Amino acid sequence: MFEIIAKQKRISPEQVTIDSTFQELGLDSLDAVNILFEVEGEFNISISDEQARQIKDVRQMVEGVAALAGEKKTA
Amino acid sequence: MARVAITGMGMISALGRNVPENWVALSEGRAGIGPITAVDTTNLKFKNGAEVGGFNPEEYSLKTDYLDRFAQFAAVAAREAVQTSGLNFTPELGDRSAVITGSCVGGQNTSDAGFVELYRKNNPRVNPMTIPRTMANGGASFIATEHHIRGPVYTISTACSSSNHAIGQAFWMVRSGAVEVAITGGSEAPFSFGFLKAWEAMRVVSPETCRPFSKDRKGLILGEGAAMLVLESLERAQARGAEILGEIVGFGMSSDAGHITAPSEEGAAMAMEAAMRDAQVSPMEIGYINAHGTGTALNDSTETQAIKLAMGPQAKSVAVSSTKSMHGHALGAAGALEAVATAMALKTGVLPPTANFNEADPACDLDVISNEARRQQVEYAMSNSFAFGGLNAVLVFRRFQ
Numbered sequence: 004m005f006e007i008i009a010k011q012k013r014i015s016p017e018q019v020t021i022d023s024t025f026q027e028l029g030l031d032s033l034d035a036v037n038i039l040f041e042v043e044g045e046f047n048i049s050i051s052d053e054q055a056r057q058i059k060d061v062r063q064m065v066e067g068v069a070a071l072a073g074e075k076k077t078a
Numbered sequence: 079m080a081r082v083a084i085t086g087m088g089m090i091s092a093l094g095r096n097v098p099e100n101w102v103a104l105s106e107g108r109a110g111i112g113p114i115t116a117v118d119t120t121n122l123k124f125k126n127g128a129e130v131g132g133f134n135p136e137e138y139s140l141k142t143d144y145l146d147r148f149a150q151f152a153a154v155a156a157r158e159a160v161q162t163s164g165l166n167f168t169p170e171l172g173d174r175s176a177v178i179t180g181s182c183v184g185g186q187n188t189s190d191a192g193f194v195e196l197y198r199k200n201n202p203r204v205n206p207m208t209i210p211r212t213m214a215n216g217g218a219s220f221i222a223t224e225h226h227i228r229g230p231v232y233t234i235s236t237a238c239s240s241s242n243h244a245i246g247q248a249f250w251m252v253r254s255g256a257v258e259v260a261i262t263g264g265s266e267a268p269f270s271f272g273f274l275k276a277w278e279a280m281r282v283v284s285p286e287t288c289r290p291f292s293k294d295r296k297g298l299i300l301g302e303g304a305a306m307l308v309l310e311s312l313e314r315a316q317a318r319g320a321e322i323l324g325e326i327v328g329f330g331m332s333s334d335a336g337h338i339t340a341p342s343e344e345g346a347a348m349a350m351e352a353a354m355r356d357a358q359v360s361p362m363e364i365g366y367i368n369a370h371g372t373g374t375a376l377n378d379s380t381e382t383q384a385i386k387l388a389m390g391p392q393a394k395s396v397a398v399s400s401t402k403s404m405h406g407h408a409l410g411a412a413g414a415l416e417a418v419a420t421a422m423a424l425k426t427g428v429l430p431p432t433a434n435f436n437e438a439d440p441a442c443d444l445d446v447i448s449n450e451a452r453r454q455q456v457e458y459a460m461s462n463s464f465a466f467g468g469l470n471a472v473l474v475f476r477r478f479q
Contacts, residue, residue, distance in 0.1 A: 032376060033339050036281050052123065053283045053298070 004065055007041045024060040038064075046072050082252045083315040083478065084323045086163025086308030088155035088263075092128035092301055093406040096158050100242035100405075100415075101422045104430040105451045107203040109404045111287050111299050114174045117270035119247060122188045124283045128301035129269060131158055144210045145220060146185030151222065151304035151411075152217025152265035159261060164320055165261075172226040176257040178248040179306075180231045180240030180264030182410030184214030185271065190270035195287025195393030215306070217265050219362035229257050230437030236372070239331075240264050241413030242463035242471035245307065249473070251310045259314075263414035265304030274300070280339075282374050288407070290400035290432050291372035291378050291446045299429040301406020305414035309419075314352040315317035324421040326356025327458070340378055341464050346370075349470035354388075357474040361392040364474070365456030366429050368420045370464045371400020372407055381462065397454060399447040403433040413463040417473065420461045424477035426456040 009016040010038070011034050019028065025035060039050050042064070048071040056062050089096065092110025093103035103110065111410040113119070114127040120281040135142045135150045138157075156177075160167075167175060188211040195201040200283055210216060230251070241264030248262035268274070277283050277300060279446035284297035330352025335343030354361065368382055376421045378400075386393040401419045408415055423429050428451050449476065461473045 031337065031340055033337070036279070039281075040279065052285065055281060 004042060004068065006063065007045065007065060011038050017072055019061060021062050021065065036040070043067055048072055079253050080255060080313060082249050082309055082326050083312040084307050084326065085310055085315045085320045086159035086161070087305070087323055087421065087467055088162070089157030089281045089303070089305040089415060090130060090151050090154045091303030091408065091415055092130055094172055094404050095154070097418060098189065098420070100418065104401055104404060104419050104422070105426070105428045106258040107404070107431040107433045107449050107451060109287065109433045111406060114269060117274060120270065122274055123278050124285050125285060126263060126299055127269060128299055130303055132292045144207045146211040146216055147189045147267035148181060148185060148187070148265045149220055151267060151302070151305070152179060153220050154264065155263060155265065155306040156221040156225070156261055157306035159308045161423055165308060166240050167225045170335040171258060173228045174257055175227045176230040176248060176251055177222045177227050177229070178260060178262045179218040180244035180410045180413065181214045181217065181233055181235060182237050182240050183266070183268060184235070184288040184413035185212035185269045186273050187267055189213045190272045193272065199344055200249055205300065216230050221261055227261070231399060235410065236469045237465035237467055238407070238409050238412055239463040239465035239469045241417070241472040242461065242473055243331065245326070246307055246331065246412060246471055247295055249326045249329050253364050254312060255328060258310060259304055260309045261308060262413040263304065263306035263417070266409045266411040267302045267412035268300050269302060274324060284373060287434050288291070288373040288403050289375040289434045289436060290369065291442040291444065292435045293437040295373045295378065297374050298402070299407040303405065303408050303415060303419045304411050307417060322478040324424055324478050327476045328353045328359065328474030329472070330354070330356055331471045334343035334470070338467050341380040342468060343380050343383040345468055346381060346462070346464050346470050347387035349472045350384065350388035350460065352463065353472035353474050357458070359458050359474060361389040363458045364389070364396055364460050365454065366390065366423060366459040367398045367417045368397055368461040369398050369400045369470070370462040371402055371432065373400070373402065381464070382442045382444055385444060386467060393444065395445060397429050397447050398444045399432045401430050403435070404422070413461065413471065416451055416461050420475050421460050422458055424456060424475055426475070427453060427458065429454050438446070
């Protein structure tokens with residue numbers, strides 16, 4: 004996931020940490036939409052617009068994706 | 079320079095098939111938003127749109143083999159506009175007249191259907207009318223042919239500002255005397271599965287309805303339809319005894335030269351300022367703004383800031399509404415639908431509301447006309463269009479008296 008974010012902003016993955024906010028990383032709304040699109044493809048999940056709106060930092064994204072991927076496994 | 083009169087108007091949208099039907103809905107605050115019927119929405123995250131329900135081109139004797147749905151709408155609106163203008167395009171007049179339309183995606187329904195045949199059904203034969211149906215000038219060319227207009231005829235495609243750019247250009251051409259009469263507006267038909275999926279991916283479409291400037295707004299609702307105006311010099315219109323429905327007095331445009339989708343308050347404000355300068359009016363004279371007001375979180379708060387920048391102290395008292403809450407966001411037709419709404423507001427002294435409004439948003443602290451129309455006689459009104467790509471186009475209208 005760090006790599007996906009880093010690729011979108013053309014920065015090195017080391018610059019992305021679990022505590023980075025999207026704002027700190029300079030991600031605008033369109034960057035976020037692109038990152039969610041890549042993450043959905045990578046983990047084969049679907050993130051609703053409502054869930055997407057809540058995500059403001061890397062930790063929230065990692066936890067949200069883990070929960071969605073987990074649901075998928077147990078389903 | 080000539081004063082420019084509106085002598086004809088036509089409109090087809092989710093709210094009705096002609097201007098009177100549309101105006102009844104707009105002035106009653108009645109939205110035309112409902113479940114999308116054009117495509118199966120099972121695999122779509124959003125289910126609602128503002129469609130022209132039950133539209134049958136046969137009723138209008140339209141040759142559908144070379145007209146996509148968006149061009150059919152253009153034809154219907156132009157017929158009504160020409161009819162209300164009472165104009166007869168003689169060969170002499172036709173040669174001195176223009177058709178300038180706006181459309182964002184032209185005949186994308188036709189390409190979508192063609193791709194299904196070709197890629198999914200492996201049908202190697204493509205409909206021979208695909209090219210003429212798909213071209214964005216399909217509507218303009220049909221209007222020119224039907225009304226024998228042989229002057230400048232073209233289509234402008236600047237996403238959601240297409241219609242305002244088209245109307246503004248036509249206004250300038252009539253004002254300068256470059257043409258005698260112009261038919262201008264825009265049309266759009268965005269309800270194909272492929273195009274709706276593309277909007278879904280943008281994450282800006284509301285899963286329920288469209289609530290511009292309301293704190294609980296969840297995004298835009300796509301709409302379809304067309305609106306056309308007939309413009310001519312006031313002098314010419316009066317000489318032939320035509321009813322004057324209103325005036326266009328100013329046009330301004332600008333480019334954000336910034337983000338591809340996120341709007342800029344400075345860019346939008348620049349276009350409003352340019353339009354007022356072109357109209358030679360001050361912000362204090364503008365009594366109503368038909369906002370771009372898409373109902374997305376970002377547009378409505380940014381537009382609020384832009385209005386404050388452009389209007390100064392008048393931003394507090396100018397009445398604002400977004401009629402997209404009723405006819406949906408018809409993209410390249412949006413400015414045209416809103417031009418009719420704005421002209422009718424000035425003509426009748428009834429300002430249409432923002433429907434579906436629940437709760438004021440501190441980030442949108444304007445005088446938003448919510449849910450019920452307001453009786454208020456306004457002299458000048460402004461209509462905003464801001465497009466993806468950072469392209470802004472603003473028109474100023476005046477009540478005729």
